[in-house]
Amino acid sequence: MVASIEAAKGGLKALLLEKNDRPGKKILVSGGGQCNISNAGSIDHFLRSYHEKEKFVGKSIRKYSPDLLKKWFEDIDVSLEARDDLKIFPKTGRASGIVNALLKQIEQNKVEMQLRSSVQHIKKEHNQFLVRTGTQHFLGRNLIIATGGKSYPALGTSGDGYRLASALGHSLTELRPALAAIEVRSHCLMELAGVSFKKAIVEHWRNEKKTGTYKGDLLITHDGLSGPVILNHSRYFEEGDILKLNLLSIQTDIYERKLLESTSKAGKKTVKNIVAEDDLPNRLIERIFLMAGISMQQKCAELTKEQRKKLVQLLTSFPLTISAVKGFDEAMVTAGGVSTNEVNGNTMESKLVSGLYFVGEVLDVDGITGGFNLQFSFSSGMAAAKAIKKSSQ
Ligand SMILES: Cc1cc2nc3c(=O)[nH]c(=O)nc-3n(C[C@H](O)[C@H](O)[C@H](O)COP(=O)(O)OP(=O)(O)OC[C@H]3O[C@@H](n4cnc5c(N)ncnc54)[C@H](O)[C@@H]3O)c2cc1C
Known part of the structure; x- marks a missing residue:
């Protein structure tokens, strides 16, 4: 025109x-x-x-x-x-x-x-x-x-x-x-559909090699992921690729140290109270605690090393496998x-x-x-x- x-x-x-x-x-x-x-x-x-x-x-x-x-x-x-x-x-x-x-x-x-x-x-x-x-x-x-x-x-x-x-x-x-949302296999975050994360960090893995790290807002959908960080890089994604989501936008080792420090100081507080300080939606905490085998009432003093490591991994490197990049009808x-x-x-x-x-x-x-x-x-x-x-x- x-x-x-x-x-x-x-x-x-x-x-x-x-x-x-x-x-x-x-x-x-x-x-x-x-x-x-x-x-x-x-x-x-x-x-x-x-x-x-x-x-x-x-x-x-x-x-x-x-x-x-x-x-x-x-x-x-x-x-x-x-x-x-x-x-x-x-x-x-x-x-x-x-x-x-x-x-x-x-x-x-x-x-x-x-x-x-x-x-x-x-x-x-x-x-x-x-x-x-x-x-x-x-x-x-x-x-x-x-x-x-x-x-x-x-x-x-x-x-x-x-x-x-x-x-x-x-x-x-x-x-x-391009500029397409993605679907993921066994979508264990499905119940969080509609929840978005500001400045999430997304690592892109293929054949066990990291091929990219992207930062931006992320949206959980009923069948996968969307939001600018996904849309803008979907042209690089393929079925079978793994995305590792860092929902806290903080480096894994730094968060691990931070969590260790705060849970050791707060023996009687619940682990949930400590994790919630990072402004995460309650539904996400519930889901991640379930996956890490931590109860919502568990005290910091009772947190085992394995549980802490699993919790850190899920919050800073949550793996999801791409089952499909949306096609031309939706891109x-x-x-x-x-x-x-x-x-x-x-x-x-x-x-x-x-x-x-x-x-x-x-x-x-x-x-x-x-x-x-x-x-x-x-x-x-x-x-x-x-x-x-x-x-x-
Ligand atoms: C849902 C959605 C939201 C978007 N939002 C944005 C946004 O906010 N900002 C942004 O920058 N981009 C956005 N885009 C992308 C942007 O709209 C397109 O990249 C842009 O319109 C492309 O412009 P174009 O002139 O090349 O083609 P188009 O705008 O696609 O126009 C092509 C025209 O050619 C006509 N045509 C096709 N074949 C023939 C034919 N054989 N004979 C005669 N006519 C034909 C079509 O009917 C159409 O009217 C969005 C796209 C979608 C689908």
Whole structure:
């Protein structure tokens, strides 16, 4: 939408083909219906949020930055604000405000919009693209593929762009669900569904080797785990991997010493009273005590070394085995896509087919939660529209 508006503002004739009965359905559900459109973090933090794609993404985002996005939307009467966690949302807290403002711009700038037009085939002939939907065909000198990924297919994003890109000679990297919750085997924390932990530390293990340590908020769900620390790293998870949860965010040896010290001093107090000082939910303490073979009434003086060690292990290294990473139906974005090696990051133009551009999630770019995915869609859309305008002068 942004690319078509910018192209039309630049004096070009722009046609927007949309499969659905209205564009922007994914924006409407983004950020829980509030649309977390960007992030006010430093540019370095910003670029690190795209995993190994920092360099490619940096080319468009440095130029069409979060500040520029903010101004662009303010100019079309959408005020944005950064919240305490630096996430940027419309001040109204409503994603519909963003979509309505874009639709108004489409109309005002005379972008021709064809709804319920699912692009099936694209061919380049005599310096023109021939684009076919089920019933119509269109010709254009430049073409932007902005079909999104393949997550949430019910919203229109069923991965068509990958097929279209392949047919035009582009390579695809492996497609995987990202920003996805996980399911775990024998979910012994299931009764804690809904409980969240601030800044939990999660160790990721595969074949008895630690492959990563991640920190962030964690949510227990009815069938597994979610929350930013899980969503942001789900692209690295596989069935059978083990996650060790440190629910206290304190190093194991430090907590062990602390617990030893406080239980030795407080002989008559219950162990439960000591553990509860760390502000843990009662349900969690009950569950962990059961697993460690400690009764809720047990006095500190009665705590055996084995029980103490087990308690420390469960609180700082609780192991859960991943049984599944949620699939494309529930993942928020797609990792993988059109290879960025074949696309110019400054202009978004294909290095293989002149006049062909790729923007947004259809590319092999995925960001963590926090407004990074929508910002990249905006920045890459702007870059493509400006490049087309320049090449048409
Ligand atoms: C539940 C949810 C919440 C999210 N929340 C956030 C958030 O708060 N912040 C954030 O930054 N990101 C968020 N995301 C991710 C973000 O919405 C996407 O990364 C972003 O919308 C991608 O933009 P895009 O322009 O590349 O594609 P999309 O927004 O997916 O748009 C692609 C469009 O192309 C159309 N299309 C597809 N195939 C065809 C075809 N063959 N012919 C014609 N039209 C076609 C689709 O119908 C769709 O309208 C969220 C995603 C989900 C699912």
